[in-house]
Amino acid sequence: MSDLSDLLLTPAEMAAVDAAAAASGIDSFSLMERAGSATAAAALRLHPGAQRFIVLCGPGNNGGDAYVAARHLQQSGAAVTLFHLGDPSRLKGDAARARAGCALKEQELGHYRPEAGDVVIDGLFGAGLGREVSEEVRALIGRVTEAAIPVLAIDLPSGLDGRTGKVLGAAFRAHNTITFMTRKPGHLLMPGRELCGRLEVFDIGIPARIVRAGASGVIAENTPEAWKGVLPAELLETHKYKRGHLVVFSGDADKTGAARMSAISGLKVGAGLVTIAAPRAAMAANAAHLTAIMLHAIDDEAELQSWLSDKRLQTFVLGPGFGIGARARGFASALAKRRLVLDADGISSFKDEPQQLYDLFQGEPRLVLTPHEGEYSRLFPDIAGDGALGKVDKAVAAARRANAAIVYKGADTVIASPDGRALINTNAPAWLATAGSGDVLAGIIGGLLAQGLPAFEAAAAGVWLHGEAAHRAGKGLTAEDLAVAVAPL
Structure with a gap:
């Protein structure tokens, strides 16, 4: 070559x-x-x-x-x-x-x-x-x-x-x-x-x-050369908050696993602190499985607004196992001035009013959306239905509309920026397609956002590191294996 x-x-x-x-x-x-x-x-x-x-x-x-x-x-x-x-x-x-x-x-x-x-x-x-x-x-x-x-x-x-x-x-x-x-x-x-x-x-x-x-240079392969220049320098002496505090929202008591996958992955990729914010009814279920990850009780939007008075809380993952509906929309609205990875149920909660989501996150891009094919079609039905557009075209159009970094998932995941840049990912093995894999990806991206990476670079690096973790975990991996295999570059 x-x-x-x-x-x-x-x-x-x-x-x-x-x-x-x-x-x-x-x-x-x-x-x-x-x-x-x-x-x-x-x-x-x-x-x-x-x-x-x-x-x-x-x-x-x-x-x-x-x-x-x-x-x-x-x-x-x-x-x-x-x-x-x-x-x-x-x-x-x-x-x-x-x-x-x-x-x-x-x-x-x-x-x-x-x-x-x-x-x-x-x-x-x-x-x-x-x-x-x-x-x-x-x-x-x-x-x-x-x-x-x-x-x-x-x-x-x-x-x-x-x-x-x-x-x-x-x-x-x-x-x-x-x-x-x-x-x-x-x-x-x-x-x-x-x-x-x-x-x-x-x-x-x-x-x-x-x-x-x-x-x-607008379209390239997703390799470390595309984003390693913005990775945080490793310092011998650093405060845990300088490496960022990631918050992952948990679902109900019977749906807590997805949030833990995200949280563990965010911690493994280098976030200084990771907290799971869970309904009080789900605190015991989460506590039984967590050690290095903290827990905080949040039942409603009012409690979230109060907690957000702590300005150190800047980066969040919302969606894995959270549930679809008004509560997810309200939480996203409360986080409009922060950095947010919106995944899974978080994305689907805006399927009837996607513009409501886009209006929340204007200015410097700080939102990352991680749709698979079905979720993409729900958020961007007109773009998805345009047969003249390829996957890169669709990802870039979505990024511009949403003012967000888009991770358009699939065997050929495309990461796009509102400024028109797009990266095509190639390092993901076929065995990465397993239940819970997306929860791990959301956590990796969240962990990188918490460390100060811009939205597009955090998304691109997260997708690449996700693929590398899958290679380390090997064939037959489960999402638990994948989360354990996550590592920083």
Whole structure:
């Protein structure tokens, strides 16, 4: 992987980088030659036993890369059969030159019938596809998928949107994908991430300064580099209140476990003090399970308002196991001037009047919302229903509307800021999807907020640390195991 592996460029940004490289005097065909030769080398390395390489050439530069790959494969002595989409005589520029340099006889795409021992090299569309694939391509994808033919995709499996990771009608499921210079959001967003198979990034020689200049930096992968600069410095001598006091609200006596998961996680991630604020009827149930975490009785909004006269109380988690309804809305209203992670029942309590929530938290962002797909749809139904938007688009739109950091949960969790920044998380293992996992995440984010991290960075760091804890806990983890495995960076 190149030293640009930290970047994500949209297809439009990558096209601009290609144009800038050409404008700087770099021979664009030499870049295509390197891309095609890298593809051929990957095909030979990954599939040494292939009986026949089926090279699919599309109508643009992705097809040009495929023609170059076909030429190199033939010169290596491999059996190669070439299929084209559309009229290849209409190719222009580098793609036309690549076709002219390939001596193989072409066939129309619809003529391909899979055979045992085939390996498909997909050079139909790449990352720039912006419309649904044709019936001809859909049928081809169906035949290849049904026959379980291995696919090596050039840039991105054809049928995937490189910006959103969405399937545009149908898409190949690649065993491997080779892309150039840097990744696209569609490589990380679902279902694109799964359909890419194993991803390799190959440096074809565009100077890093040109690539970095073309990257907006608005969308990136969620790694420590995105937020470690705001982590609190570890001091040998510090007061516990300087490391923050996190308050987690407990539900009723029979629903106290979720709050404890959040509280333990907040403590483990470094908060100096953690208190569970519980109804009096739930104090005994909580006390039976707590040692390092304090307890405070709060039955109603009036008691909460009185307690908030202590200005050291600045950071709260509301929602896990709390119950849905007016009490949750009242508590959120009382906390409007503080930092708040609103999760689970807290989010659902505002499903009928989401604007009431957004109006409470204006000014400097201090609210973190952690919706899964269903909760997101309840809070932002119009945005959720817009089929033209990808997950990053939806997360950013929600963040702007709510003036909050949004953690749009899922296998491809996206963290978004009201200022338009978005991070795509990739380190969460599949076994993290377990009951209570979200309670742990809310506590981690709360613990980071309590230590002074801004809302967006606390949310992003929390999601990443959550994934790392899941790796430490291992397969078969429970939420209890996950909370124990939480650790600061």
